[in-house]
Amino acid sequence: MEKDGPPDGAGLNTRSFPRAAYHISQRLPKPIQLVTLTPSVTQTLPPSKREEGLRLRKPTLHFISMAIGMAIKIAGRIAIRMKLLKVQQSRVPAISAGRARCRVGTNCRWRSSSGAVLLITLSSLLLFPFGCANPENVTHVAAAQTIQVSSGLAPDQVINRQLETDPRTLDPSLSQDVVGFIVLQDLFEGLTTVSPDGSTIPGVATSWETSADGKTWTFHLRKDARWSNGEPVSADDFVYAWRREVDPATASEYSQALAPIENAMEIADGKMPVDKLGVESMGSQTLVVHLHAPTAYLPALLTNAYLFPLYAPAVKQWGDAWTQPAHMVSNGPFVLSDRVLNGHITLLKNSHFWDAAHVRLTRVNYQVVEDNTAAMNQYLAGDLDLTDRFPGSDKDRLVQMLGSQLVLFPNFATAMFSFNVAKQPFINNPKLRVALSAALDRDILSKYVLRGIEPPAYNVMPPLTGYDPAIPDWAKMTPDARHAYARSLYQQAGYSDSNPLETVLTVMTQGPEQRRFMEAVVAMWQVNLGAKVQLYFEEWKVFLQAKQQKQPLLYWDAWSGDYPDPFTFMQLFETGNGMNSGSYHNAQYDALIEEASNTNDAARRLQLFRQAEGILNEDAPTIPVYFYAGTHLIKPYVKGWQPNVMDQILSRYIYILAHQES
Amino acid sequence: MIRYTLSRLAGAIPTLLIIITLSFLLLHAAPGGPFDAQKQIPPAIKANIERMYHLDEPLYKQYARYLWNISSGDFGPSYQYRETSVNEIIREGFPIDALIGGAALLGALLIGLPIGIIAALRRNTYWDYLPMGLAMIGISIPVFVVAPILILVFAVNLHWLPAGGWVGISPSHIILPALALAAPYVAYVARLMRGSMVEVLNSPYILMARAKGVPEPLVILRHAMKPALMPLVSFLGPATAGIITGSIVIETIFGLPGIGRAFVDGALNRDYTLVLGVTILYGALIVFFNLLADISYSLLDPRVRYE
Numbered sequence: 001m002e003k004d005g006p007p008d009g010a011g012l013n014t015r016s017f018p019r020a021a022y023h024i025s026q027r028l029p030k031p032i033q034l035v036t037l038t039p040s041v042t043q044t045l046p047p048s049k050r051e052e053g054l055r056l057r058k059p060t061l062h063f064i065s066m067a068i069g070m071a072i073k074i075a076g077r078i079a080i081r082m083k084l085l086k087v088q089q090s091r092v093p094a095i096s097a098g099r100a101r102c103r104v105g106t107n108c109r110w111r112s113s114s115g116a117v118l119l120i121t122l123s124s125l126l127l128f129p130f131g132c133a134n135p136e137n138v139t140h141v142a143a144a145q146t147i148q149v150s151s152g153l154a155p156d157q158v159i160n161r162q163l164e165t166d167p168r169t170l171d172p173s174l175s176q177d178v179v180g181f182i183v184l185q186d187l188f189e190g191l192t193t194v195s196p197d198g199s200t201i202p203g204v205a206t207s208w209e210t211s212a213d214g215k216t217w218t219f220h221l222r223k224d225a226r227w228s229n230g231e232p233v234s235a236d237d238f239v240y241a242w243r244r245e246v247d248p249a250t251a252s253e254y255s256q257a258l259a260p261i262e263n264a265m266e267i268a269d270g271k272m273p274v275d276k277l278g279v280e281s282m283g284s285q286t287l288v289v290h291l292h293a294p295t296a297y298l299p300a301l302l303t304n305a306y307l308f309p310l311y312a313p314a315v316k317q318w319g320d321a322w323t324q325p326a327h328m329v330s331n332g333p334f335v336l337s338d339r340v341l342n343g344h345i346t347l348l349k350n351s352h353f354w355d356a357a358h359v360r361l362t363r364v365n366y367q368v369v370e371d372n373t374a375a376m377n378q379y380l381a382g383d384l385d386l387t388d389r390f391p392g393s394d395k396d397r398l399v400q401m402l403g404s405q406l407v408l409f410p411n412f413a414t415a416m417f418s419f420n421v422a423k424q425p426f427i428n429n430p431k432l433r434v435a436l437s438a439a440l441d442r443d444i445l446s447k448y449v450l451r452g453i454e455p456p457a458y459n460v461m462p463p464l465t466g467y468d469p470a471i472p473d474w475a476k477m478t479p480d481a482r483h484a485y486a487r488s489l490y491q492q493a494g495y496s497d498s499n500p501l502e503t504v505l506t507v508m509t510q511g512p513e514q515r516r517f518m519e520a521v522v523a524m525w526q527v528n529l530g531a532k533v534q535l536y537f538e539e540w541k542v543f544l545q546a547k548q549q550k551q552p553l554l555y556w557d558a559w560s561g562d563y564p565d566p567f568t569f570m571q572l573f574e575t576g577n578g579m580n581s582g583s584y585h586n587a588q589y590d591a592l593i594e595e596a597s598n599t600n601d602a603a604r605r606l607q608l609f610r611q612a613e614g615i616l617n618e619d620a621p622t623i624p625v626y627f628y629a630g631t632h633l634i635k636p637y638v639k640g641w642q643p644n645v646m647d648q649i650l651s652r653y654i655y656i657l658a659h660q661e662s
Numbered sequence: 663m664i665r666y667t668l669s670r671l672a673g674a675i676p677t678l679l680i681i682i683t684l685s686f687l688l689l690h691a692a693p694g695g696p697f698d699a700q701k702q703i704p705p706a707i708k709a710n711i712e713r714m715y716h717l718d719e720p721l722y723k724q725y726a727r728y729l730w731n732i733s734s735g736d737f738g739p740s741y742q743y744r745e746t747s748v749n750e751i752i753r754e755g756f757p758i759d760a761l762i763g764g765a766a767l768l769g770a771l772l773i774g775l776p777i778g779i780i781a782a783l784r785r786n787t788y789w790d791y792l793p794m795g796l797a798m799i800g801i802s803i804p805v806f807v808v809a810p811i812l813i814l815v816f817a818v819n820l821h822w823l824p825a826g827g828w829v830g831i832s833p834s835h836i837i838l839p840a841l842a843l844a845a846p847y848v849a850y851v852a853r854l855m856r857g858s859m860v861e862v863l864n865s866p867y868i869l870m871a872r873a874k875g876v877p878e879p880l881v882i883l884r885h886a887m888k889p890a891l892m893p894l895v896s897f898l899g900p901a902t903a904g905i906i907t908g909s910i911v912i913e914t915i916f917g918l919p920g921i922g923r924a925f926v927d928g929a930l931n932r933d934y935t936l937v938l939g940v941t942i943l944y945g946a947l948i949v950f951f952n953l954l955a956d957i958s959y960s961l962l963d964p965r966v967r968y969e
Contacts (some may be wrong), residue, residue: 343919541694
């Protein structure tokens with residue numbers, strides 16, 4: 001699935017700022033259509049003596065008030081700094097000071113300069129009077145994190161989770177965004193589902209067998225699977241949902257995900273009726289799926305939302321409105337209770353779920369918080385228990401403050417720079433491409449620019465249990481040897497200091513952190529090779545269009561695997577694949593992928609992928625730079641989750657321990 | 663008066679038409695479309711989607727269709743949020759903006775007016791310098807600085823109020839965003855009020871009233887207050903529209919489900935109908951509040967008459 005959608009919330013600077021001030025100052029001399037006007041309103045009056053005095057003092061007054069403004073701004077910054085410093089120091093002797101507050105009118109002094117400055121800043125906004133800050137306040141951030149967790153379950157099994165954006169839809173057939181998948185996995189269950197460690201386990205299907213050629217799969221459905229209205233889940237519900245997914249009338253953006261199923265793409269093209277789809281029910285508890293090729297990753301694919309069953313009567317009765325809380329019928333551990341667009345999504349436990357006995361949460365509150373800083377603040381304030389992202393620039397501070405509450409683990413996604421190999425100077429020029437790849441000091445990028453959050457990537461495939469990735473030889477060299485190797489390839493490709501490579505790196509606008517990273521990359525090419533690469537920023541949709549039209553020569557690229565299998569990455573470089581935006585073509589590579597797709601031998605298949613990845617390393621149609629990371633803040637009393645490459649934390653496994661914040 | 667109002671309302675229609683036409687053309691001229699994604703959609707499927715939303719028709723037909731639909735109050739389906747209409751998005755999001763904006767405006771008036779009056783009465787004393795100096799700060803500190811400080815103090819440190827989010831009409835969720843939004847307006851209101859009050863207090867009829875021996879509170883409330891409000895009213899018209907439409911930053915920082923954020927996301931995602939719908943709403947609001955300000959002018963000041 002696509003990675004890095006529209007610029008994220010972190011880029012506050014990409015958003016528009018309040019026009020109020022500007023707009024008001026423009027509006028002040030307001031022209032108004034007056035018919036009669038008596039002089040007293042418009043004419044300036046002879047200034048009295050006091051007024052004269054005021055006039056004389058006005059410039060000084062303005063100067064003083066502006067100076068105060070500046071001083072308080074600066075002091076505010078210092079206060080925040082000091083506050084953080086204090087927090088870091090005070091963390092070791094866990095301060096258990098309660099929330100000692102001063103009430104209005106009580107006589108307490110500002111002993112802490114930061115508290116005082118904050119107070120002044122706030123009272124400058126002419127707020128209502130509020131209690132004055134006393135020194136304990138300063139440690140509240142740390143104090144708030146002193147959470148005592150006991151081993152028993154909390155009486156309220158409720159979790160507040162962050163959603164990074166609002167799901168575009170809660171219709172499984174139409175959903176295609178990561179946030180949508182997160183919520184839909186709580187609401188529905190497919191033939192297979194995801195275990196806490198991210199592996200694929202039986203869901204609605206208890207078992208399945210494949211035919212000898214691997215092209216026909218028979219799934220046996222559990223008898224106790226129920227819809228949230230108590231009706232049993234049958235094989236026909238899957239047939240209905242899958243046909244709806246590929247139906248041109250549904251216009252699903254993700255219908256191509258069903259491509260392995262027989263006739264799926266022909267139906268989406270409108271060349272065949274929907275009932276020709278290679279899926280059939282044999283009785284209510286048996287589902288037979290016919291595939292084009294043995295698809296080893298089918299069980300993992302089946303955990304995705306677009307292959308969930310649907311309750312046809314609800315969809316038919318309500319049309320587009322069937323995903324509203326009042327109408328939705330689902331078969332997962334939770335049911336939809338409430339939804340406010342761009343606000344929150346509330347789920348309640350589904351008592352009809354077959355495994356309801358093991359679902360401990362009674363309510364899941366998803367809060368849509370787009371801005372990462374806002375999410376961090378809400379987490380620190382205790383309004384969120386689990387966030388999906390934090391501002392990278394705050395990482396060190398958060399580690400100091402929160403310790404193991406900050407959770408990082410590798411993700412099944414890769415950040416890359418891809419070449420347009422159909423255009424000069426990169427056409428038929430693997431030496432130049434490898435030189436540019438080997439010249440990047442990924443460990444430095446990862447450690448210093450990405451703050452150690454994302455690990456360096458030398459190959460396309462992110463780490464996956466059971467798969468031994470092909471890593472280029474130069475990756476193991478010392479930095480000096482690697483630079484020398486890159487330089488020699490660069491020279492063999494015909495470039496030198498007197499004749500440097502001049503090209504453009506096209507990336508999308510995403511905020512200051514990403515800009516820092518891009519500038520570091522370009523600087524490395526300049527220093528290590530002497531290549532002159534210019535950065536060119538484009539707005540997200542403009543960038544996408546340029547990429548689709550194959551305009552950029554060298555551009556930002558990122559891919560997040562749809563299912564934990566190498567194929568989701570390997571298909572990107574197949575000749576003619578829609579996602580092969582760099583027009584890469586290698587017959588040998590295609591043959592290896594083709595063979596891997598048709599083999600039934602799991603070990604042989606992985607071996608073929610490894611060989612294919614070796615070709616990618618030699619040809620370098622892309623420069624892998626880093627693997628993405630799951631970046632969460634998770635309260636210590638939230639249990640039942642495990643780090644996993646697919647970054648899937650399903651609410652059905654989560655439970656809340658009794659805890660007390662002091 | 664009624665004729666004037668009606669003619670102003672009629673005049674708003676061509677204004678809005680121009681806004682719609684320009685926005686429509688600009689949106690469609692922007693590169694990239696609503697259904698461009700990194701994961702490329704096969705052409706046949708993309709054609710299905712575009713047919714569904716009539717995006718395959720020539721532009722003039724789309725424009726005519728759009729105008730026809732909005733004439734009956736239908737702003738069309740959102741492309742970004744499938745199965746959700748722009749009407750629904752506005753219906754859900756706008757009350758939140760209006761509520762927070764209204765609370766902010768009320769707060770700005772309740773705090774700003776008395777401060778401005780006191781500063782004018784006690785001018786050139788500390789009662790004047792301090793609030794006016796602070797007002798200057800209030801104007802110069804941007805919302806995106808005020809809001810995080812408020813969150814830091816009241817939510818993260820003191821745990822008095824939530825750091826953001828929205829759970830329906832709950833005062834605790836409204837206070838912080840409304841305060842952050844109100845801060846610069848408090849300052850504007852106080853400064854405007856002070857300025858006009860000083861001017862009015864120097865006018866001959868106030869001297870006359872005082873000479874007659876009218877008690878000072880009555881001089882202020884009955885004679886000085888009304889004319890002194892005039893500049894404030896002309897400010898409040900556009901300010902009300904601005905405070906309601908300009909809460910995008912507040913919505914982002916506090917994670918509020920208003921339409922401001924949907925508007926920005928809509929523009930980034932090329933959600934043509936959503937952006938157009940909100941643009942029309944904002945345009946209408948600005949026209950309406952300006953009209954309201956002009957009308958209240960004549961109510962406040964008997965010397966002002968509209969043809």
